[in-house]
Amino acid sequence: MAIQLKTSLPGPNSQLLMKERRKHVARGPFHTTPIFASSAKGALVHDVDGNTLIDLACGIGVTNVGHAPPELVQAIQAQASQMLHTSFNVLPYRQYIDVAAALNQFTPGDFPKKTLLLNSGAEAVENAVKIARAFTKRSSVVCFEHGYHGRTYMAMTLTSKVKPYRQDFGPFASEVYRAPFPYAYRWPTTSDPEQVSRECFDRFEEIVGTQVGATNTAAVIIEPVLGEGGFVPAPKAFMKLIREYCTTHGIVLIADEIQTGFGRTGSLFACEQLEIAPDLITSAKGLAGGLPLAAVTGRAEIMDAPMEGGIGGTYGGNPVACASALAVFRMFQDGKLLLRAQDLGNQISTRLNSWKSQYPIIGDVRGLGPMRALELVKDQNTKAPHRDATAALIQYCYENGVVILSAGTFGNVIRLLVPLVIQDVELKEALDVLESGLNFLSNKKPSG
Ligand SMILES: Cc1ncc(COP(=O)(O)O)c(C=O)c1O
Structure with missing residues (x-):
């Protein structure tokens, strides 16, 4: 397993740094994942408490070629x-x-x-x-x-x-x-x-x-x-x-x-x-x-x-x-990374679409290639945005070792910005966490 959690998250060192951060850094910058990073490689980030998380945020879509490729x-x-x-x-x-x-x-x-x-x-x-x-x-x-x-x-x-x-x-x-x-x-x-x-x-x-x-x-x-x-x-x-x-x-x-x-x-x-x-x-x-x-x-x-x-x-x-x-x-x-991006897009799209019929909270699944998202709603007919569920799902994901971001004018979109070098097993593990988060929110048993 890629995710290795040695403490609950945020761990004690992250909590201490957050206190320092509040003291010295302006309030404005927001942290989607209040865990302090110490190193990152490929699709994985390591924090100051020795935890390893899978990164589906890529520093807001930056590290497309993975963290620190040689x-x-x-x-x-x-x-x-x-x-x-x-x-x-x-x-x-x-x-x-x-x-x-x-x-x-x-x-x-x-x-x-x-x-x-x-x-x-x-x-x-x-x-x-x-x-x-x-x-x-x-x-x-x-x-x-x-x-x-x-x-x-x-x-x-x-x-x-x-x-x-x-x-x-x-x-x-x-x-x-x-x-x-x-x-x-x-x-x-x-x-x-x-x-x-x-x-x-x-x-x-x-x-x-x-x-x-x-x-x-x-x-x-x-x-x-x-x-x-x-x-x-x-x-x-x-x-x-x-x-x-x-x-x-x-x-x-x-x-x-x-x-x-x-x-x-x-x-x-x-x-x-x-x-x-x-x-x-x-x-x-x-x-x-x-x-x-x-x-x-x-x-x-x-x-x-x-x-x-x-x-x-x-x-x-x-x-x-x-x-x-x-x-x-x-x-x-050589075009291989783009082929991999397309393959990731297909894998992610298939998995996300398979959730749509299972979780009424998912209003829309969409994107282009691996740039994919879920839009969460309170009701599929009214399409009322479910901002709280989105925040809860993001928190569930990071507490369980996956870094993920929200998006959307109404704050109700879960967006996936996977590193294009992510391995299939890492992607599966991360999406399993996301799915168990959806189960957690929907109070359903995992689908296996
Ligand atoms: C489409 C788009 N344009 C512009 C920007 C601004 O880029 P930067 O944060 O590097 O100023 C962003 C950042 O998220 C973006 O997504």
């Missing part, structure tokens, strides 16, 4: 011993160019591309908007309900959910407009993806046409699969309509692939499966497998719109983070 560790060590930092804005270096070239090659879209490197997802979103505005000389940005784009001012404004992300932080950035997302499970008239797409697009077109003006719109930004919003994939039909609309009106289409990128959905980028090529793509998280690195990649003419010196930063594209990203690209190179 390929990354060696690349990071080698780079660190050569050069830590010069700032690309002062003394440029080759590693930055190599990451940019790889992103230009492997992001969807068969056109000349260029890339800008940054530190975090939110910073990539900020820069994508700046670049789109500079290119179009327009100011408005259209985003979607349930969307999440980060915590800096523009990214936070583009983020839909008020608590905790926007609470007390206003005023927000101006010229941001929000349209409905094709959330089939909660769409009022139908759950058919084609019809949801059509109706949702009609609303989008009306909002842009009447409240914003297509000719004032610099960019439309969308997550191809909602991340924090609850792992809702946008149907292909919807993405196609949005793509056509943006092309017709000269609007820059930005796909935020910060959570969906780097194998998370079974392809390197989710837009490949949704069969569209955005004008700009933001990536971060899985890009460098655990070091802070983010990117905006897109059409060369759009990327070149800001003047020289207009975009950049002190740390963006740090050489150590770049070395790590290049190692991530090498790990994906």
Whole structure:
């Protein structure tokens, strides 16, 4: 068994550290799993009390290639011993160019591309908007309900959910407009993806046409699969309509692939499966497998719109983070990790779907590839979100050795962000814990 629990969780050392944390660290950062990590390898994390847990959170979708794979560790060590930092804005270096070239090659879209490197997802979103505005000389940005784009001012404004992300932080950035997302499970008239797409697009077109003006719109930004919003994939039909609309009106289409990128959905980028090529793509998280690195990649003419010196930063594209990203690209190179991601997606989807008929608390099972989720409800007919059960299930999971995250505007989605290197036995063990948690909540006997 991979899970090894030597204490109840959180253990005594974690509890002591939590007291220290409360004393010294600002209240704001929340801990989904209040256990202090000491080391992590592959799909396993070890805590300060000697416990071993299976990680289905990947540090919020970052360690897609697993914790500390030797390929990354060696690349990071080698780079660190050569050069830590010069700032690309002062003394440029080759590693930055190599990451940019790889992103230009492997992001969807068969056109000349260029890339800008940054530190975090939110910073990539900020820069994508700046670049789109500079290119179009327009100011408005259209985003979607349930969307999440980060915590800096523009990214936070583009983020839909008020608590905790926007609470007390206003005023927000101006010229941001929000349209409905094709959330089939909660769409009022139908759950058919084609019809949801059509109706949702009609609303989008009306909002842009009447409240914003297509000719004032610099960019439309969308997550191809909602991340924090609850792992809702946008149907292909919807993405196609949005793509056509943006092309017709000269609007820059930005796909935020910060959570969906780097194998998370079974392809390197989710837009490949949704069969569209955005004008700009933001990536971060899985890009460098655990070091802070983010990117905006897109059409060369759009990327070149800001003047020289207009975009950049002190740390963006740090050489150590770049070395790590290049190692991530090498790990994906032979295609085996993506095949494994697809296989994991099938395994997870089969298991989660098999639970749907057994547990009335499960309202919806959905996702793309291994990016899978359960939406928990109080009643399958009313679809009333079951936030308390979601929190209880997450607590049950960590107390029994599985690190797992919630998501969703209503806080009622269990999302799985498995490391793509997880072994079948580890996945089974982790899903067994999740299932016994569902039994615990439903007061049912395990199904065997
Ligand atoms: C889709 C999406 N965009 C942007 C961000 C913000 O990234 P970061 O936390 O690195 O700023 C996130 C983070 O969860 C995300 O999921």
